[in-house]
Amino acid sequence: MTDSDTELRDALRNAQDKVDSGHVPPFGSVWAAATVRARTMRRRRRAIVGSAAAAAAAVFAFGLLVQRGVELQFIDAEELLGTTSWSAPSDGLLPEHRFDIYEEIPVLIESTETYGGALL
Amino acid sequence: MRDSDVLDKNPHVSRSALEAIHGQVFGWALSRSDYDSSVAEDLVQQVYVELLTGKARFDNRSSLKTFVFSVVQNLARSRYRRIASRLRLVQAASTEAVAEAVQPIEPNESAALWKAVQELPQRQRDIVELVFCRDMTIEAAAGVMGVSVGTGRAHYDRAKKTLKTKLSNKGAGCDD
Numbered sequence: 001m002t003d004s005d006t007e008l009r010d011a012l013r014n015a016q017d018k019v020d021s022g023h024v025p026p027f028g029s030v031w032a033a034a035t036v037r038a039r040t041m042r043r044r045r046r047a048i049v050g051s052a053a054a055a056a057a058a059v060f061a062f063g064l065l066v067q068r069g070v071e072l073q074f075i076d077a078e079e080l081l082g083t084t085s086w087s088a089p090s091d092g093l094l095p096e097h098r099f100d101i102y103e104e105i106p107v108l109i110e111s112t113e114t115y116g117g118a119l120l
Numbered sequence: 121m122r123d124s125d126v127l128d129k130n131p132h133v134s135r136s137a138l139e140a141i142h143g144q145v146f147g148w149a150l151s152r153s154d155y156d157s158s159v160a161e162d163l164v165q166q167v168y169v170e171l172l173t174g175k176a177r178f179d180n181r182s183s184l185k186t187f188v189f190s191v192v193q194n195l196a197r198s199r200y201r202r203i204a205s206r207l208r209l210v211q212a213a214s215t216e217a218v219a220e221a222v223q224p225i226e227p228n229e230s231a232a233l234w235k236a237v238q239e240l241p242q243r244q245r246d247i248v249e250l251v252f253c254r255d256m257t258i259e260a261a262a263g264v265m266g267v268s269v270g271t272g273r274a275h276y277d278r279a280k281k282t283l284k285t286k287l288s289n290k291g292a293g294c295d296d
Contacts, residue, residue: 008283009252015234016253020147023157027142030161031135034168041173 129174133184138168141185144254148189151249152196163199167191182263186256189264236286244279247272 125134138145146164153159167188170176176191178184237245243265250261262272 004284005280008280008287011233012237012248012252015237016147016249019155019234020143020150023150023160024143024146025157025161025164027139030142030165031138031168034165034172037165038169038172041169 127172127174130171130176130178132178132180133171137184138171138188141188144185145188145192148249148254149192149196152192163192163195166195170195182260185254186260186263189250189254189256190266193264193266233283233287236283239286240279240282243267243275244282247275248279248283251276 125136127133127135142164145167146160149160149163149167150157153163167176170191171178171188176187178187237248240248246265247258247261250256250264251258254261256264258272258276259269261276262269265272267275
């Protein structure tokens with residue numbers, strides 16, 4: 001900072017001090033007012049959050065009550081199966097529809113009697 | 121910093137530290153509110169509320185003074201934005217009332233230097249006040265104003281040059 005800067009700074013500071021002086025309110029009073037304001041804000045915020053929560057709970061409870069009032073509707077199982085049954089398009093190509101392979105296998109040996117330790 | 125002093129929502133801020141800079145903060149708030157002391161007091165009060173509620177949180181990255189000055193600056197800006205929008209609405213109904221409301225109160229019209237400062241563009245006026253009158257570095261002042269250090273330095277140099285020119289011209293005029 002040059003000498004001319006210092007001069008300018010001192011002159012400005014004097015001018016500013018004249019403007020500032022006599023206006024400054026005591027810190028204690030401003031702080032006390034701010035504390036009250038902050039407390040009020042906090043209370044108001046809590047009240048808003050509380051009312052919002054209460055409103056949400058009321059809406060939820062109302063929703064439950066309304067749901068209870070609705071008559072239950074049963075579904076007919078046969079109707080449901082009828083709408084959901086499915087057959088492969090290739091089923092028509094089978095020689096016999098619903099061919100059961102286990103029923104058609106011939107029984108070759110059916111004995112539980114043994115001879116000399118071996119199954120007959 | 122006494123432990124009992126520390127704010128609940130702002131662990132790096134104490135009541136005593138705020139008290140120590142209260143005068144300077146008020147001075148800055150005063151210049152942000154066209155030298156209306158009641159508006160300035162309300163502004164400072166709002167700053168303390170922001171600190172008490174933790175809405176403005178100081179994290180020790182700058183000095184407390186720089187931080188509090190920035191909060192004053194931001195609050196004043198948003199407040200003036202609100203006032204300006206309200207004024208625009210009122211303007212449609214009454215243009216006379218607006219002219220009265222925005223009329224700034226000159227704190228010391230007789231002082232040539234003060235007048236020269238008041239005639240500077242806003243940014244130049246702010247940086248001159250912060251650096252010369254509020255003992256801030258150009259870096260800190262730029263931080264408060266929300267501009268880069270380079271921009272702050274440019275405003276500072278321009279303001280200094282303008283002030284020196286104006287004052288030397290006035291001095292020459294007085295001698296004649």
